[in-house]
């Protein structure tokens with residue numbers, strides 16, 4: 001604990017350790033072998049959205065999304081409407097931010113020394129005023145968020161249709177109203193066989209968009225094996241969170257994923273956009289949608305309140321029980 005505390009207080013982050021040229025990682029970072037190794041293969045479903053507005057072609061796309069969300073919980077989307085320049089600019093801005101000298105980082109109160117930044121973008125009462133967002137990525141973040149929010153809603157409509165519901169159903173439940181941005185930095189690791197970049201976990205929220213740079217590292221659990229995700233250039237990755245697994249009564253899966261330590265000299269950057277439920281009153285409850293509870297498919301989870309959800313969200317250490325496991329009937 002003393003060593004962890006000292007590392008925390010140094011505020012240099014893992015990047016600082018990497019920059020200092022260490023060849024042996026401190027023992028506090030060493031993980032059990034089973035947390036790192038695993039048989040693996042490559043590839044998750046790829047969904048081409050070029051014809052998403054065509055009434056003839058849309059049903060086939062809905063079917064692909066439904067299958068990917070049910071079997072993999074993860075998919076990559078190509079030919080989406082976000083210009084490649086927008087993707088490049090947010091990745092570059094976050095890289096530049098993390099690589100800034102420490103004094104410039106002090107401009108932000110974000111936990112930059114923990115190798116990631118995170119910013120609430122909505123609802124408005126949770127979002128910081130624009131002038132509190134560091135200038136290094138302020139403009140790029142605003143542009144990226146606008147596009148990411150739109151893409152989230154395009155995919156949420158397809159996911160709604162895949163459940164046999166009206167396309168607006170998930171949105172009407174305000175399931176996408178909270179948006180949180182994350183800018184992760186995974187520096188070069190001299191002993192990638194002893195540690196991980198990010199421990200295995202499921203995402204607690206509704207839906208996540210991931211935009212990694214071209215340095216590999218993400219793995220997704222599929223049929224008991226770790227699968228390497230190789231993002232196609234310009235693709236966006238989507239994954240289902242615990243909340244949506246519950247609301248969909250288990251039709252969509254929130255799957256375990258992790259990031260391996262980075263063996264490359266080039267840093268791995270990953271942009272993350274978490275969508276989560278927005279305004280719900282303290283006494284409101286969520287649970288499997290009534291339309292999805294059928295005699296042959298009874299409710300798989302019990303309903304839960306905002307308080308239960310938030311308590312789980314904030315107490316969920318990366319290894320602790322997910323919401324899904326807690327609510328399972």
Ligand SMILES: O=C(O)CCC(=O)C(=O)O
Pocket residue numbers: 182184198203210212218257259270272
């Ligand atoms: O860095 C990545 O690609 C994954 C990040 C992630 O899974 C998360 O932040 O929830």
Ligand SMILES: [Fe+2]
Pocket residue numbers: 201202203257
């Ligand atoms: Fe995640």
